[in-house]
Amino acid sequence: MQYLLTADQMKQVDIHTSEYFLLSSPVLMERAALAVCEEIEQRFSSKSRVCIVCGNGNNGGDGYALGRILLERGYQVDLFRAKNSSHCSEGNQLQTAILSRLQIPVRTDFPQNEYDIIVDAILGTGFHKKEKPDIYDEWIQYLNQMNGYKIAIDISSGLDSDHGAVFYEAFLADLTVTFAFLKRGHLLHEGKKYSGTVVCKNIGISQKGFGEHYPEAYTFEKSDVAMLLPKRDVDGHKGTFQKAGIIAGNKQIGGCAVLAAKACMRMGVGYTKVVTDDANKDAVLFHLPEALIYSNSSDYMNALSDCSCIAVGPGIGTNQGAHELLATILQSASCRLVIDADAINLIAGSNELKGMLKDYAKHNDVIMTPHKKEFERFVGSSLPIDYVDLHQVERDVAKEYGIYLVCKDSATRVYTPDEKLYINSSGNHGMGTAGSGDVLTGMLAGLLAQKIPTQTAAALGVFIHGLCGDYVKDKSNAYSLNASDLIEALKYVLQGDYENEQL
Secondary structure, eight states, X not given: OEEEEOHHHHHHHHHHHHHHSOOOHHHHHHXXXXXXXXXXXXXXXXXXXXXXXXXXXXXXXXXXXXXXXXXXXXXXXXXXXXXXXXXXOHHHHHHHXXXXXXXXXXXXXXXXXXXXXXXXXXXXXXXXOOSSOOHHHHHHHHHHHSOSEEEEESSOTTBOTTTOOBSSOOOOOSEEEEESSEXXXXXXXXXXXXXXXXXXXXXXXXXXXXXXXXXXXXXXXXXXXXXXXXXXXXXXXXXXXXXXXEEOOOSSOOHHHHHHHHHHHHTTOSEEEEEEOGGGHHHHHHHOTTSEEEETTSOHHXXXXXXSXXXXXXXXXXXXXXXXXXXXXXXXXXXXXXXXXXXXXXXXXXXXXXXXXHHHHTTSOEEEOOOHHHHHHHXXXXXXXXXXXXXXXXXXXXXXXXXXXXXXXXXXXXXXXXOOEEEOOOOOGGGOSTTHHHHHHHHHHHHHHTXXXXXXXXXXXXXXXHHHHHHHHHHSOSTTOOHHHHHHHHHHHTTTOTTOOOO
C-alpha cells in the first residue's frame, strides 16, 4: 500500500522531518537531486545533453542541485531560471549561491540548443489554481514543444498535486521522479497523462513524518494482492468458501449475467447463484455449468437466503418489474450488497428506493459502482467540472448514504462512509469496453462474499480488475481487449504471474 498525499500534507511531513528528526532541508534537497540523478544515469550516458529549467521555490532548488551533480559526473548541462525574482525560497537561494561559487552559469533566455533530456523543476507541488496564464505557462509550453526525453521533478509543473487538474499549461513528462510518497495528482484525472511513468524515491522521509495524522488517501501495489486476498483454509470446502448471488440480465440483455457470474466464481467463492430471466438460463448454463441458476420470476429470495453477498443490477432493466425486484432485495435481504448499472438507475429515479438504500446500509455493507452518467442520475444533476467540487460531491454521497462508493473512471475512486479514499493506480484505456463493469461487479461480489472487510474488498476488487486489464494489454493490445479477457486474466493475476504468456 502507498499513501497518497496532498501538497499541504507533504509540506507538513517535510517540516516534521526537518524539525523533529533533524534532517535539514538542504540535506533532503541534496538527496532529492541525487535520486533524480540516479534515474537519469540508469537511462542515459554521461555524454547526454541536459536542459534543466528551474523556478524560484524548492522545486527549482532541486533542479539547481541536480544540474551541479550531473556536471560533476560529466553530463553537458545548461541551467535556466524561468523567472527572475527576489522572492526565492531559502533552499533555492542556497543552491544558486553554491552554483555562483562554482562559477556555474544560470541562464534566463529560452533554450535554443538541442538536448537529449529536458528537466522540469519549475513549480513542483506548490502549484495551485490561478486566474490567468503567466510566464511559467510560456516556459512550459516552450518545453513541451522541444524534442527530448522529458523528466518532471516531483510533479509536472502546471499540474495540481491534489486533484490532477490542469488550468492552462502543464509539463508533459515521460518520467516523473517524486519523493517519499506519491501525490494524489499523479493518479487523478489529467495527472496520468502529464506524469508519464512515476517513480517514487526514498530520500529519508518516512511514515514517521506523519506524526499522529496519517493521510486518508491510499493506493495499492501488486505486492499487496496476495496479502489481502481472502485466506484459504486447507481443510475448506465449497460451503466454507461462502455463497454469492448475482442478479443480472433481462430478456433482451443476457451476457451481463454470464460475465458477472463468471468473474465472481473466479474470485474463489464456493457457490455462485445466478438469478436471471428465463431467456438467459440456457446461455448461463452453457458458459457456467458450475453455477446454480434461478429464474427471476421464481422465489429467488429463498434461493439467495444463504448468500453472504448479492450483486444486483447489470442488465435487469428499469421497468416496474425490475423496480419491484430491487425493492424486494432491499426489504428482504440481510447480507452485503453490490449495486450496479440498472439498479443504480432505478434508485436514482425513486425517492422510495433511496430511502430503502439508506435504511439497508445502516445494518449491512453496500458497495455502489456508478460510472459518470449513472452518478449524475443518482445525484440528479450534472457533475461539477471543478475537480475539488466533484470529489466533495462523491465524498458527501458516500457519507450521506453510508455506502462504499466506487466512482468508475480512468482513476477509479473508492469512498468510504468514514471518508477514507482509495485511488486506483491500475488499468488502462483498453478497459473502456462493454461488459467491463459487469466483470467488476462480479469480482466485488466474489470478494465480499468471502467476508473480508468491505473497504478492502472494494479497493482490492477495483485494483485487481485494473491489473487484469494491464495484463491483457501487455500480452496482447488495448484495441482488442474485451470483458471476457479480463476474466481469463484472473487466473494469472491472482497467483501473481504477471509475465505468463498463455493468455
